[in-house]
Amino acid sequence: MSSDKIESVLGEKRVFPPRPEFVKKARLDAKKLDALRAAADKDHVGFWGDQARKNIAWQTPFTRTLDDSKAPNYQWFDDGRLNASANCLDRHLGARGDKIAIRFEGEKGDARNWTYKELHAEVCKLANGLLSLGITKGDRVIIYMPMTPEAVIAMQACARIGAIHSVVFGGFSAASLKDRIEDTGAKLVIAADGGNRGGNIIDLKKATDDALASGGKTVEKVIVYQRTKHSVNWDAKRDIWWHDLLATQSERCDPVWVEAEHPLFLLYTSGSTGKPKGIQHSTGGYLLGAHVSCQWVFDLRDDDVFWCTADVGWVTGHSYVCYGPLSNGATILMYEGVPTIPDAGRFWKICQEHGVTIFYTAPTAIRALMKAGDEWPAKYDLSKLRLLGSVGEPINPEAWMWYHRVIGKEKLPIVDTWWQTETGAIMMSPVPGATPTKPGSCTQPLPGIAAGIVDDSGNLIDQLDQGGYLVISKPWPSMLRTIWGDNDRYISAYWAQFKNKYYVAGDSAHRDADGYYWIMGRIDDVLNVAGHRLGTMEIESALVSHPRVAEAAVVGRPHDVKGESVFAFVTCKGPRPEGAEADALSKELRDHVAKEIGAIAKPDDIRFAENLPKTRSGKIMRRLLRSIAKGEEITQDISTLENPGIVAQLAGKA
Numbered sequence: 089m090s091s092d093k094i095e096s097v098l099g100e101k102r103v104f105p106p107r108p109e110f111v112k113k114a115r116l117d118a119k120k121l122d123a124l125r126a127a128a129d130k131d132h133v134g135f136w137g138d139q140a141r142k143n144i145a146w147q148t149p150f151t152r153t154l155d156d157s158k159a160p161n162y163q164w165f166d167d168g169r170l171n172a173s174a175n176c177l178d179r180h181l182g183a184r185g186d187k188i189a190i191r192f193e194g195e196k197g198d199a200r201n202w203t204y205k206e207l208h209a210e211v212c213k214l215a216n217g218l219l220s221l222g223i224t225k226g227d228r229v230i231i232y233m234p235m236t237p238e239a240v241i242a243m244q245a246c247a248r249i250g251a252i253h254s255v256v257f258g259g260f261s262a263a264s265l266k267d268r269i270e271d272t273g274a275k276l277v278i279a280a281d282g283g284n285r286g287g288n289i290i291d292l293k294k295a296t297d298d299a300l301a302s303g304g305k306t307v308e309k310v311i312v313y314q315r316t317k318h319s320v321n322w323d324a325k326r327d328i329w330w331h332d333l334l335a336t337q338s339e340r341c342d343p344v345w346v347e348a349e350h351p352l353f354l355l356y357t358s359g360s361t362g363k364p365k366g367i368q369h370s371t372g373g374y375l376l377g378a379h380v381s382c383q384w385v386f387d388l389r390d391d392d393v394f395w396c397t398a399d400v401g402w403v404t405g406h407s408y409v410c411y412g413p414l415s416n417g418a419t420i421l422m423y424e425g426v427p428t429i430p431d432a433g434r435f436w437k438i439c440q441e442h443g444v445t446i447f448y449t450a451p452t453a454i455r456a457l458m459k460a461g462d463e464w465p466a467k468y469d470l471s472k473l474r475l476l477g478s479v480g481e482p483i484n485p486e487a488w489m490w491y492h493r494v495i496g497k498e499k500l501p502i503v504d505t506w507w508q509t510e511t512g513a514i515m516m517s518p519v520p521g522a523t524p525t526k527p528g529s530c531t532q533p534l535p536g537i538a539a540g541i542v543d544d545s546g547n548l549i550d551q552l553d554q555g556g557y558l559v560i561s562k563p564w565p566s567m568l569r570t571i572w573g574d575n576d577r578y579i580s581a582y583w584a585q586f587k588n589k590y591y592v593a594g595d596s597a598h599r600d601a602d603g604y605y606w607i608m609g610r611i612d613d614v615l616n617v618a619g620h621r622l623g624t625m626e627i628e629s630a631l632v633s634h635p636r637v638a639e640a641a642v643v644g645r646p647h648d649v650k651g652e653s654v655f656a657f658v659t660c661k662g663p664r665p666e667g668a669e670a671d672a673l674s675k676e677l678r679d680h681v682a683k684e685i686g687a688i689a690k691p692d693d694i695r696f697a698e699n700l701p702k703t704r705s706g707k708i709m710r711r712l713l714r715s716i717a718k719g720e721e722i723t724q725d726i727s728t729l730e731n732p733g734i735v736a737q738l739a740g741k742a
């Protein structure tokens with residue numbers, strides 16, 4: 089985060105107390121929230137045990153709430169059995185069978201609603217289809233689909249039979265898909281022919297074919313949901329149309345009851361080193377976190393239309409499109425496309441037409457819509473909205489105020505929710521009927537979440553207004569269980585820094601005089617580009633895999649819409665390219681990164697130099713590169729550089 093942004097956040101003094109009209113109807117007011125916090129503080133484990141008994145439908149009740157004997161591999165509710173899909177669907181069939189579960193709108197304007205009964209029937213048909221293909225409990229299934237209800241159906245169908253799903257965001261390339269298939273050892277891929285995005289067709293079937301041509305030998309079958317109907321290649325031995333598979337399946341499929349610790353899903357995310365990590369989530373603890381946070385943070389009620397704009401390829405789409413709202417019996421909205429098709433009013437038009445009451449999106453989208461101008465939201469009736477949310481990166485006070493003023497008409501609460509792929513559910517957020525908000529602060533931890541800030545030696549910082557590492561000091565039910573296939577990495581990435589005492593989130597934060605948390609951003613080599621988490625090392629290895637590249641260093645550069653953009657410094661084999669040759673190679677490298685990872689990882693800037701700035705011990709000086717990327721005057725001491733002369737070249741001045 090740039091220093092001017094930090095200053096604007098630190099100078100933020102505005103406070104917005106909950107409005108009485110909201111408090112009156114809210115699930116939690118200040119008194120109830122205090123009572124929950126007090127209960128959790130008094131008996132952390134007992135508190136979560138009570139929540140789990142109250143909120144989750146167990147087939148076999150648990151008797152052990154927390155097993156910490158193998159810490160930091162914690163286990164929650166481990167002798168209980170349940171099924172996530174039965175919690176999301178079957179338990180609503182009585183009272184809410186004809187209630188709309190999903191309202192869907194495609195980018196081209198096609199729309200369809202699914203009731204809980206219809207959703208249940210379709211999930212059962214697909215689950216039976218999976219069983220007929222020999223998929224059983226514990227098998228891994230990759231889901232590579234557009235944002236259509238079928239993506240949620242695929243997740244729920246896996247959960248129903250105890251198969252472990254791993255959703256791969258449709259914007260990731262064939263190469264990334266292949267890596268994930270191989271790391272999970274998946275037997276099956278559920279894909280679509282394509283998805284509509286930004287007026288184009290994303291050819292998911294072709295990417296699947298490419299991924300499987302280059303590896304992924306564990307995959308036996310590919311189920312293809314027909315969405316875009318463009319012509320696709322077909323491998324008759326391997327590929328099955330979704331509609332053909334489901335045509336003969338029964339609408340009844342008994343859920344497979346799994347242990348609470350049975351993995352519900354794997355979701356890959358970037359870290360500071362190596363390949364993306366397969367974050368493993370449990371069934372019982374995860375579902376509890378997704379479920380209760382919907383009630384506490386979103387005040388979710390039966391008459392809400394809940395729209396979380398995240399793709400199901402990200403954890404936000406898992407917890408707040410698929411599992412959290414459906415386990416609460418809510419109506420969700422799913423939209424396939426981008427916010428700017430056909431124009432910048434699309435999101436607000438959807439809110440009007442579908443009567444959206446809760447709207448949850450990312451700061452990068454808010455900034456883009458803010459830039460498009462106030463005239464777009466002004467065209468539409470947003471009066472059904474009652475709550476706004478933000479997630480994915482720190483929201484700058486300017487964007488917060490715009491959201492508050494133009495979308496919230498200065499009346500709606502804004503919940504700025506801090507959490508991570510690893511945490512499974514929201515960890516810090518205002519509770520809208522209870523917590524006064526401040527623009528740019530995620531305010532306070534939710535009940536049962538023991539957040540803290542520690543210094544370099546791992547001492548908790550009690551003093552307010554002093555920054556440090558954001559940590560969680562007690563296990564919580566929806567925490568990740570491990571990294572798939574690499575428990576050592578789980579321990580080294582999240583626990584080892586402070587001798588297994590704290591979960592280390594990878595963010596820095598500080599608290600103000602009211603004890604409110606302000607997240608300052610990542611402290612590791614992880615970038616947050618338009619709310620997408622990318623490892624600098626991943627992009628560097630993608631660049632270096634190009635035959636012309638000798639070495640690459642990637643840093644983030646502040647960007648007014650995306651938050652951060654990717655800036656790459658590259659040295660080439662052979663002479664340093666210049667002029668038209670440099671332009672052509674830049675384009676080639678950008679395309680190469682898109683092919684290796686996905687278009688979201690393309691560098692906005694590439695600068696060629698003869699060398700990278702290294703210390704005499706050979707370490708790349710990233711701090712210096714970050715300053716250069718920002719265009720700052722270099723005032724740092726570069727005397728320790730092995731090659732101080734290179735700085736002018738890196739800065740584009742030679």
Ligand code: WT7
Binds near residue numbers: 479480482530594609
């Ligand atoms: C990282 C996690 C789970 C949410 C989607 C992103 C940043 C997330 C906030 C927020 C400040 C935030 C952090 C975090 N982040 N929400 N409200 N305020 N920063 O999940 O891809 O796992 O990324 O996103 O840096 O560590 P993710």
